[in-house]
Amino acid sequence: MSLNVRNYSNKDNLLFPASIGDYLSEGHLAWAIDDVVESLDLIFLYKKVSSVGNPSYHPKMMLKILFYGYATSNFSSRRIAKGTETDIAFIFLAGMQKPDFRTISDFRKNNAEELPKLFVQIVRLCKKLGLVGLSHIAIDSTVIKASADRDRTYDRERFILEEQVIQDKIKELLDVAQKVDDEEDRIFGPSLRGDELPESVRSRKKRLEKLQEAKKDLEQRSLKEINLTDSDATFQREKGKVFRPGYRAEVVVDGKEQIIVACDVVNKLNDRQELLPSIERAVDNLPEIATQDSSMVVTADSDYSAMESLKKLEEQKPYVDAYIPDSKYQSKQDGNITDEDSPFHKKCFSYNPDKNVYICPNQKELTFRYRRISRSKAYYSLYRCRYCQDCPYFGTCTKSPKGRAIWVYDNQEQIYKMRRKLDSAEGKRIYAKRKIIIEPVFGNIKHNLRFREFLLRGLRKVKSEFTLIAIVHNIRKIAKFLKKLLFSKLPRSELTPVLTT
Template identity: 40%
Template structure:
């Protein structure tokens, strides 16, 4: 026996779009969210005249749903509106072509930044955000081949080659056409002209920014070392993730390979989005600098950031005596070594834009039985930055039970976020090019991450997003957090 199978059957009642996806399907969360976000900025760019355009909410829904399920190409998203029930539901059976989707994405990049902030504000109102954040960065490959990263010499040679080849093509065409003009310029010449323009623009950027290499395909991307040791044109994606529900509360994209200068901008970013500063900040050793620690102290933020040598010294993995074994005497401005000799201050090293570095040189090493374990040099030298107390205080804090516990939270707050983006959503390479566009593409990835967290929260509560929003705004008996940004949303839901 088989169930009845008839592809020509007629439906008694018209199809209901709501039946295309299950009650708890994540596309419903996307639908409810993008029915409520404020899109005045996008709507204001449309003209009242001419042929009616696809509704921006429709395009936002299918774009963000695509990003959520690892479909970022506008061609594929367009195709899915014809074959996939969730896309059909979100697009209400309309079928925008890929030109429309692509144009919409590039026209409204800046509004997408605003949508990220609105969704973070919504998470805040839903009580999904606390005040302890972890900051981290990951390198994501640009949409460009490493082979297209070239030095100044290589670029000059390629410009010469293209010019030479173009002249040869011209001469060949002269032979064929004589004084008459061909119907249109050959594709070969058009390609060469296009390539030449790109190379010249890349060379200009290289000269302006005094770069050693530049990528012709995406001149904004920089060669960066990835965890597997490979070197690729990439961007450094930064996030600040709240501990409570792993919501990304701030995100940015920079073309600087190391994370050293990202603490202050990220804290400012968090303040701008949340309206308050975090009370606790966790970050790995890549973010440690005296300036960063001092900034966080001035901001009265409780920071947990180890320095680069903290782990190595803690595990005693250094070959020679660790600096930790030398005790500093502030009164006498000297160190005491493990053999109990006094190491006096000897000289100063001047540094650009940094305080002088102080040198302390031991005079007793030649007499010492511990010398082999201490130094290969004639005399052991210890250096001291006047701000070193910041590192010592930080190490002391990290060594406490509470400090260790706090710092470990970083591992399950921020690290899984990049895992989910890269493993679950396939975000290993940008689709768009240039810093401005990749920044927005990264914000879209962060937005869908937060949407997934909202969907998980709703699922745990066994309610639809609409029901939760009604509860928050006072529509239900278990109000979570009344007022705020949701007042407007509540009106739209009613």
Template identity: 35%
Template sequence: MQKFKPVITDQLFLLPPSIEDFIPQGHLARVVNDIVETIDVSAIEKKYSLLGQKSYHPHLLLKLLFYGYSTGVRSGRKIAMACQQDTAYMYLACMYRPDFRTINDFRKDNLSFVHDCFSHIVQICKQLGMAKAGSLILDGTKLRANASGSQSKNKEQYEQWLEKVENDITDMLSEAERNDEAEDKLYGNDRGDELPKELHSKQRLKEKIKAALEKIKDDKQRINLTDNDAKYIMGKTGIDTNYNCQAAITEDGIIVGAYTSNNPSDRSETIRSIEVAEQTSKEKYDTIIADSGYASYGHFETLHNCNKNIYMPDQAMLTEKEDEQKNPYHRNNFIYDSTKNIFKCPEQQELTYKRTSNDNKRKQFVDVYECKECPACDKRSLCTKGKYRNLNVEKREWLRKEIREQLQSIKGQIIYKKRMLIESVFGVLKHNLKYLDLNLRGIEKTTAEWQLICIGYNIKRIHKLKLS
């Protein structure tokens, strides 16, 4: 009697199987298939002609891309190869085998459609009871641009480079003239008047340098020659040519806002990130949670006027808390009396309003309060180095204090801990799926690529919900 089951690689099926038979009911590919079938692709269909060979349906190519981004595969070549080897891709491709160029060209030609797909999938999440209105959590992560940091230069460096390239072109033209007698050897069977490939390359480089110089607005500004939108931005691994990839998520981990920016600081993206999320999800969020990198007086005021609950510590909150505990005469230990518009110092002396001045360092107007009793106070040396103790109070200081008190409450601490939810999102994308860089160039294209990555993540969240 045989011990093992027979191994027959050329065994035929009695009845032809369906590719569906090889895909389990709870498989991610089935979720991708169901989601993409609900997307209206009529705008893409209009681009195709009835003439010539029949094209692959946009739904089919979208399924391949979305499944690829859900599993960390974004290479057109790898997706094309998987259509021949991986049953999940075979199922989504209906056993067709699209060429990698077809996949890449479809992605390149329809980047503007990606945002519509992203918004549509967010709406599907809402229909499934996910992406609920309430809290919106903001954060950004840095992904490497598809451009070398050595190509980022300022105006002076570009001018020096341009001068060198122009000298190289002049030398190459002079050498070509001197070698006229050897043109048969140099040019073979060609006419003999074609420019060398090296000269073509130099001339293209010259044009690119000139174009970069035109975009430089001041002498210190640096522009990358390969990707003019990419900027030197500090990331966790150091400074590099990066994009600042912004994301806004709901409490259940659905990404409802996604775009790329070349601003090094998150602070300039606070309001835009909220607006993008609300436009995409068609929801209004009453609670905004973010780290101190998003905080500013201006943002506090804007969000307060929009009736948002703000859980966003200001930059100085942690350091000032330590200082006020160590120093009894720290400005935060001065108590404000709104009925009299005065401050009281720890020695119970009054600081009265003196004037409003422009703080050039902070670029904002401040109210100046001054204590006239300092010369007679025996604690003066501990409190101030000047004759009188002054307090410069920003006009929106009350709002910052209100937010601090809210954050320091037990309820506020519980709510602010939700900020860590977005770190797990970035952990999945960067650590598990290995999205550490961007392949496309330019703000518009990298935004589409980042949204494709986020589409993949949201589809995985839908899949997880269906399994549970």
């Protein structure tokens, strides 16, 4: 019986050797990765290649498979290695070579310091392709889970308790061992040297030492808790108030095509001190930010608002036009009532510069007491009232027997200035764009790339891992751009010159 089907045979020899790339569509992501890596200057990677022993795998090839792995949610070196045997895109990028998973893992580990250099080259490539506009950048962070067991998190109390349990157990085991030794000595004579510890005691001693080291680390870093699986990770609060060991991935995103122009990972608990470093990183990667004719708009949410940062931004960065609300302003925008709505808020106290006193709503004076610096390095002066006990508003304005105190920060005016800016029609229009720029980036990283947890441990390693993620995010944008060129009938052979010229 003859079947009405196409001829099929998968065992024939090909008459001419085929290029594996021909099996991939022209707009395939693997082609874009191939083109981008070919356009990079990898001299610093070549210098690291050993001139003795077995020839190493080509750094270009290793980069291509690593980038393709991360761009397709294959983060583990085992999955990438498997891909080079079974997945046509990996096979194409690897040139049919099959590096072992340890080789891939070592390449990633040994080149952790080089990835930021590649990231910068790719950001500049995006700029050259017209994907970066530099008229509006948005700064934000997202919490990414550390590769750490939550149950292995210790605070001071747990350290003390567990140390005590282990010490009791060691004592108990040593007592038993001593009894056995005494019994053996009685039967066989004293043959043992007496300094051997039973295995059960040795392993507990090791554990005790580890605990004591971690406790020292906790104390030196003035932490409340420390995780023993990844001691660099800190307890980050997520929506729903779940605390878990993690890191904050900081990104600076350009508004034109959502290219990440700067990134970093920190193990701090908030972003308050991250505004200026984020802008500095963006300027380092794209120095034209500081030299272009018009100032660049920078938006960030209230987590980044700090009086000192806003002041420095105004003084040192005339090329930046910032729109950053403070937390109380944001809370009011969200429809909440804040302490600023109270008729006894410090805003309602007037200042008399001649006497250096504040006048309260009951027309009493608050006199200057002292000047200090806060934990966030902001200078402030404290003023206190001495007439509160007899005031009809005592209990509402203050309950303190010492009298009402107000803290006046040196750069408080920066906050009010920023509020006026955000309240303008232009300010509202600009700030509304922030979410549109930043949210798709985190959506891509966490939803499309499914990168919600670090694979590596330790701050240095997670920094390099997130740089990889930022690189592949940008390469996917380049791939989209190249695909559009292909649709506009530009032959594939002319795409590489677009990237390299």
